[in-house]
Amino acid sequence: MNLTKRTFIAAATALAMALPASLAAAQERLNVVATTGMIADAVSNVGGDLVDVRPLMGAGVDPHAYRQTRSDIVAMANADLVLWNGLYLEAQMEDFLGDLAEGTAVVPVAESVPENLLLGSEDYEGRFDPHLWMNPNLWSRVVVNVRDALIDVHPDGADSxxxxxxxxxxxLNELARYTNEVLSTVPVESRVVLSAHDAFNYFGNAYGYEVVGIQGISTESEAGLKRIGELVDMLVERNIRAVFVETSVSDRNVQALIEGAAAEGHEVIIGGELFSDAMGEPGTYEGTYIGMIDHNATTIASALGGKAPAKGMQGLLN
Incomplete structure (x- = not known):
């Protein structure tokens, strides 16, 4: 372990041990830190009143490029449990999380999903696509892993x-049913989701959509002029008229595509804003995992000529 990291983690741990007894007694609930909002949402739903959960990455934050802050390090060092996605999603944090695991319960909740259910990564040889949450059925497996991790550190809460x-x-089963239903209304020839980066491959695999990312699976990869030119040609040749922006990725390359197509006399619109690597703002429906996926499915279906209720699955339930 890097000496600076070791020293900082040790100091944070010592600080936790020095908390006043009255404050420590008040902290009866399990203290969980989750890297992404999607994992934190699963912890909140499964843990209920027995947990306090802190997500490190909020709305609009790109996990591929995120680096832990000093306050993050303190929070993780003081946690009863740290949950992260794994599969190289939190690429800049992997070394730190590996070091932290020497003295803290640290679990990569997506890495125990069977490999035969995972998609490969074109960006990183020998690695898998980490964006499992784009398929609710696969994400259900991660939720089970979250449950098991909570039980491991707090067996008395197992029944709850x-x-x-x-x-x-x-x-989540109802969410999967809804997404399948609305996305199946899009004409087969229109089932193309072109967005800023390759976050939607599990979505495409689950629902029979062609997925095209300007950048690769990681937002750290760059899209060159040749790539932009190839995609402009595809838009024109296949008469694709809607592309999508993402809340956690710059729309610069998407705008370049639209302008390039316009120069060729082909009009392309933004079909909507999708949640890819982060959920919406806390306290909103889209700030939950179910709301995030509902929004994406409803937006895609509506933009590509399908039939979807104006307020999505949420509107059907209210």
Whole structure:
């Protein structure tokens, strides 16, 4: 372990041990830190009243490029449990999380999903695409891993964690049913999702859509002029008239595509803004995992000529 990291983690741990007894007694609930909002949302639903969860990355934050801050390090060093996606999603944090795991319960919740269910990564040889949350059925497996991690560190809460997980998985089954239903209304020839980066491959695999990312799976990769030119040609030749922007990735390259197509006499519109690597603002429907995926499915179906309720699955339930 790097000496600076070791020293900082040790100092943070010592600070936690020095907390006043009255404050420590008040912290009866399990203290969980999750890297992404999607994982934190799963912890909140499964943990219920037995956990306090802190997500490190909020709305609009790109996990591929995120580096832990000093306050993040303190929070993780003081946590009962740290949950991260893994599969190289949090690429800039991997070394630190590996070091932290020497003295803290640190679990990469996506890495135990069977490899035969994972998609390969074109960006990184020998690695897998980390964006499992784009398929609710696959994400349900991650929720089970979250449940198991909570039980491992707090066995007395097992009954509550199991009951909460069962209820939440039922909601995810309903989400999967809704997304399949609305996305199947899009004409087959129009089932193309072109967006800023390759975050939607599990979505495409689940629902029979062709997915095209300007950048690769990681937002750290760059899209050159040749790539932009090739995609402009594709838009024109295949008469694709809608592309999508993402909340956590710059729209610069998407705008370049639209301008390039316009120069060729082909009009392309932005079909909507999709949530890719981060959920919406806290306290909003889109700031939940279910709301995030509902929004994406409804937006894509509506933009590509399908039929979807104006307010998505949320509107059907209210």
């Amino acid at each position: 964690f199991n009951a909460n997980a069962e209820a939440y998985l039922t909601q």
